[in-house]
Amino acid sequence: MVTTNIQTARSVGRRRMLALVLPLATLAASVCAALPAYADVPTIVQNNTAGAFADDQVYVTILGKDPVTGNLSWVSADGQLVAASVGDNDADGHLSKNGQNYPNHGFTLAQAQNLKLPKMSSGRIYVSVGEPVYLKILVAADGLTGFAGPNPQNPTDANNDVKLDWYEFTYNDSGLWINTTQVDQFGFPLTLNVTGEGGFQKRVGIEQSRASIYAAFKAEVPPEFVSGADSDTRILAPGKSTFDTGQPNEHYFDSYIDQAWADYSTRPLVIDLWGGARRFSGQVQGTTLVFNEVDLGNGAYVGGQYLVQKPTTQDVLEAKGSLAQGNDAEKALETQISAAFNRHVISDVSKWSDPTAWYQAAPANYYARFWHDHSIDRLAYGFAYDDAQEQSSTVNTAAPTQITLGVGW
Structure with missing residues (x-):
């Protein structure tokens, strides 16, 4: 697993983009009329798997940083923000896999009828099918509470056979920033639709079926990149597969x-x-x-x-x-x-x-190009700095009124 504290719970590029954008937004809010503090955002999770998975087979886990306490926290099925602790790993009702215990912070779509997204920073919304994602809570080297996220480069990771994907977000008094991402991998198609005050509406993500994405990837990217799709569980980003140090394409660029x-x-x-x-x-x-x-x-x-x-x-x-x-x-x-x-x-x-x-x-990052070719309005996070020239799948609005997450297959 990848050990992270909550400051690194998103892709590096997304973290960098927010580091640049949020201070500017905060400055603008202090100079101009103060933005109202909007409430938790009603969030709908749609099962678009076409019958492949029932609502009680689609799992959601939301983790992020509490804006008041700064603590790593998780969100319950009814939108309550709960502080995370190492003790959650072995608490009553905990998850277990391969001899390890994990916190039971997730819920199924069947349980998410009243979900709301509270204000959080550096957040991730993990979605998995068939079984929940396994995220170990720990204390990082800097003393902050963090979590160990899925790491397919670790052969013993409990999530290696779990089909999963995720959204990344920050929601604070300056607004909502949320995106789909293929920076690390592709698990299955996700869409994102956000509405906001003043008639705001934006939709991003991937609408094609998982099978058609796999077939297209193998047909459209150069041979060096195809190996990222060797597993039926996920398509790995090049830096996470054969372009890593010590791998066949390590000198590609x-x-x-x-x-x-x-x-x-x-x-x-x-x-x-x-x-x-x-x-x-x-x-x-x-x-x-x-x-x-x-x-x-x-x-x-x-x-x-x-x-x-x-x-x-x-x-x-x-x-x-x-x-x-x-x-x-x-x-x-x-x-x-x-x-x-x-x-x-x-x-x-x-x-x-x-x-x-x-x-x-x-040489070019043809993995990234593929996701732009197959995403709504060609907006995608195919590599960590894909927000350069505003080509990422980030949706930003100062006053969100509803979030709709579409889980495809």
């Missing part, structure tokens, strides 16, 4: 990274951030892409030097290592650079904001 670093040692890479409010011009020195801020004369200039280290294939695919470090400006630069590598447009900044130019040559 390496020559492309070398080419980009050589290219930008002879000419500048200019990146505009925060809606063009700040501009950074960088050039490679050794293994470091050294950026200096350009003063645009608009009052947003901070100045200083910002460094991005040369990434590996795993850094590009997983948004980690050299592409997940530094201060906020460096992390924002790393987001754009990682996205450009995944989309094979690193050498031409004019294509960074043009989705029609992405994934047109190898």
